[in-house]
Amino acid sequence: MALLTAHKRVLHADLQGDRIRAASGSMVAVEGTVDFKNAGMGGGGGMRAALKRAVAGESLSLMDCTGHGRVYLARDAMDVLVVDLAGDTLTVESEHVLAHTEQLRLDVQFAGLRGVTSGQGLATTTVTGHGQVALVSEGPVMALEVAPGQDLVVDPDAYVGSRGQLSMNLVSGVSWKSLVGEGSGEPFSLRFTGHGLVLVQSSER
Amino acid sequence: MTYPPGTPYGEPQPGPYGGQPQPGYGQPPPGYGQPPQPGYGQPPPGYGPPPPAPTGTTLNPHTLPDDDNVNPYVFCVSLAGDWFMSKGAMLAYYGDVRFEAVTEYTSVQAWVAARFSSPVYVQDWVVATGRGKVLIGDRGFDLNAYDLDAGNLTIKANNLCAFSPQLELKQSIVPGFVTLIGTGKFIASSNGPVIFVEPPFRADPDALLGWADCPSPSVHHDAQWMTQNIRGMISGALGRASGEERQYDFTGSGTILLQSSEVAREDPAVLRLVESQTQLLTNAQAGSLGQRLVARAQQQQH
Numbered sequence: 001m002a003l004l005t006a007h008k009r010v011l012h013a014d015l016q017g018d019r020i021r022a023a024s025g026s027m028v029a030v031e032g033t034v035d036f037k038n039a040g041m042g043g044g045g046g047m048r049a050a051l052k053r054a055v056a057g058e059s060l061s062l063m064d065c066t067g068h069g070r071v072y073l074a075r076d077a078m079d080v081l082v083v084d085l086a087g088d089t090l091t092v093e094s095e096h097v098l099a100h101t102e103q104l105r106l107d108v109q110f111a112g113l114r115g116v117t118s119g120q121g122l123a124t125t126t127v128t129g130h131g132q133v134a135l136v137s138e139g140p141v142m143a144l145e146v147a148p149g150q151d152l153v154v155d156p157d158a159y160v161g162s163r164g165q166l167s168m169n170l171v172s173g174v175s176w177k178s179l180v181g182e183g184s185g186e187p188f189s190l191r192f193t194g195h196g197l198v199l200v201q202s203s204e205r
Numbered sequence: 206m207t208y209p210p211g212t213p214y215g216e217p218q219p220g221p222y223g224g225q226p227q228p229g230y231g232q233p234p235p236g237y238g239q240p241p242q243p244g245y246g247q248p249p250p251g252y253g254p255p256p257p258a259p260t261g262t263t264l265n266p267h268t269l270p271d272d273d274n275v276n277p278y279v280f281c282v283s284l285a286g287d288w289f290m291s292k293g294a295m296l297a298y299y300g301d302v303r304f305e306a307v308t309e310y311t312s313v314q315a316w317v318a319a320r321f322s323s324p325v326y327v328q329d330w331v332v333a334t335g336r337g338k339v340l341i342g343d344r345g346f347d348l349n350a351y352d353l354d355a356g357n358l359t360i361k362a363n364n365l366c367a368f369s370p371q372l373e374l375k376q377s378i379v380p381g382f383v384t385l386i387g388t389g390k391f392i393a394s395s396n397g398p399v400i401f402v403e404p405p406f407r408a409d410p411d412a413l414l415g416w417a418d419c420p421s422p423s424v425h426h427d428a429q430w431m432t433q434n435i436r437g438m439i440s441g442a443l444g445r446a447s448g449e450e451r452q453y454d455f456t457g458s459g460t461i462l463l464q465s466s467e468v469a470r471e472d473p474a475v476l477r478l479v480e481s482q483t484q485l486l487t488n489a490q491a492g493s494l495g496q497r498l499v500a501r502a503q504q505q506q507h
Contacts, residue, residue: 139278139345144297145265151299158296158342189295197263200297202278203345 002101004132006080011073011098011134015065022073022099024061032069062097073099078136081199083163087130092161092199094125101131135160139202152192154200164196266299269338272350272390280348280392282339282367289321289374290333290341290367300337307332316370323376323383325474325481326362341366343394350392359384360393360415360462362474367392378421379453380478397465404455412463419459425452 002020005012013020015034027036065071074080075098083090085104100106107126127133135141137160146152146166153171162168171191192198262268269275271283282288284302295304307321307330321327333339342348343366351358353372362383368374368391375384385391395414402408404419416422455461483491 139342140276142275142279142340143263144299145263147265150266152297153299153302154297155293155295157293198297200340201345202276202296202342 004082004099004101004134006082006134009074009077009079011080011082013065013071013073013099015067015069015071017068019064019066019102020071020099021062021102022065022071023075023097024063026073026075026098027063027065027071028074029072030069031071032067034065034067034069034071037064037066073134075136078138079140079201081135081137081141083133083135085127085129085131085133088128088163090127090133090161090163091124091166092127092133092135093159096135096137096160097125097127098134098136100127100133103131104129104133135199137199137201137203141199141201144198144200146192146194146196146198148193148195152198154190154192154198156190158200158203159190160199160201162192162196162198164194166192166194166196166198168192266338269299269340274348274350275340277347278345279340279342280350280366282333282341282392284333284335284337284339286334287370288333288339288367289370290331290339291343291365292329292331294341294343294366295333296340296342298337298339300335302333302335302337302339304331304333306330320370320372321374323374325376325477326374326383329362329474341392346394346396347398348392348394349399350390352390353385353388355388356418357384357386358391358415358417359421360391361413364393364395364414364464365391366394381475382415395462395464395466400463400465402461402463404457404459404461406455406461407452408455408461408463410451410453412466413453414462414464416455416461417459419455419457419461422453422455425454 001016002018003014004020005014010028013022015032024038080098091109097106105128107128109124109126141160144152144154146164169191171189264275269281271281273281275281279296284298284300289307290304307317307327317332321330343364346364348366359377359379359382362381365383365385368385369389371387371389372391373386375386377384393414399414407425408422483494486494
């Protein structure tokens, strides 16, 4: 089974004859014999996901890495975080996906208005199954807990992903007056309610 | 700062995925990429309904620090009342917090106008009001909190993230800098760790983060550097000035804060500042300045 290991800002992917999917252009070095192949439309999520992705404008370009050996993956010296999934779902912004193991399924979920404000497309990516997914972030990721009575509001640019039974709403933290004149700089934010974890990076851009 | 550096974010957990690569096959060279120590950076076992944090620790309003760093790049403000914050510095918050533009606030609350006397920067700031925990960050830069005790400190406006309302903000004589006066706390970012030095000292304007308790600097032009580099002067005349001959000269006693990066970031307020200064020019002077600026903009496009 392929194993993803985060080493600071580099992801080590150990392959034993199996396959992982990694963001195109993220390979920095390779040991052993590994073949790289474009995963095709929709990041390998199938035709349906490809169509949805095209409609939603959620861009994700992945490549297949198959073989034996170790692949070193990185992007723009961003911090790397490996998330283990055991049948549950991780919601993540597609631009933060660096790699995932073969058994995981990536799909597109329409996020409504939120995508409009953050400029990251109309949809988010969901990762489901058993396996590992590696995320990149600017600065280390913080896992913030959301519980009933403990809502969390996040800047859309700092949002990386979320996990658990969460519902996300768009909130506007400004009054009409500041919308017309000078904005408050936090015009829209995401309010999370329910039970789960929200992953937040330490940069708002 | 209580944050222990080098927390093993995303250290792999030994899981049901077969673990190590098979021996003799694609093994990494010794001493390189050692397998993780078991039990290190592992999520707490038997955690309840929320899934285990992939980062090893879960933060909630009770575990977040009070007015301290969460990690080197994130600061948590325990809000009970008002704080001034730079626009966009907020990453996330728990609790009941409202953000209002300072410009709007000043008309309602006289104390804001009294505390924030910088028309150039006023549109880049908000007042956070309410009760809760606010996480702030600045482009992934290092964040540090500073306590002023009946003192004054001048800092690059771009690097100031937030300050408590007990402090008074004024615009510095030096363009791009603001001065904080009084007793209170403020949070500033730096590209790399902050270096403290004492005058007499000359600093590169880009690496300069701020200064405390000493007189404002004067600009020093290193004549020796310039004459030694005739070729540099020629290229400077052609519009490729290295900038290294221009330095800020500090005298007196106090502390100078430097950041370990010379990367200058665009400050929208500098444009407003310079623009307001052009009122000193005659129409003919303004015209020739305009031509030079157009020429410079065109040159940089090539």
